[in-house]
Amino acid sequence: MVGNTLMARDYKDEYSKFQSSDEEKKNRAKRNKNRRAATKAKRVSKGDGKDIDHKDGNPQNNSASNLRVVPKGVNRGKH
Numbered sequence: 802m803v804g805n806t807l808m809a810r811d812y813k814d815e816y817s818k819f820q821s822s823d824e825e826k827k828n829r830a831k832r833n834k835n836r837r838a839a840t841k842a843k844r845v846s847k848g849d850g851k852d853i854d855h856k857d858g859n860p861q862n863n864s865a866s867n868l869r870v871v872p873k874g875v876n877r878g879k880h
Contacts, residue, residue: 828860835863844870852876 819825835853839845845853854869854876855862 831860831863835868839868839870854879 820829832853836845839853840847845851850873851870852873852875854871856867856869858879859867
């Protein structure tokens with residue numbers, strides 16, 4: 802919020818500058834793969850409010866010791 806005016810997010814611009822990069826697409830695919838694996842292992846379920854957290858913040862590091870299930874607020878509040 803700037804002054805009394807509310808600034809709207811420009812989602813198209815965000816996507817074109819960040820989310821559409823090859824590296825970010827690979828990171829997103831890794832996060833999705835980990836979520837599917839955790840769902841299959843019954844560690845998480847749809848709508849449970851949980852995220853798969855990479856303890857070191859690196860989505861490419863998918864070792865079991867680096868992954869944990871945490872509430873969304875904990876995971877998204879880390880950064």
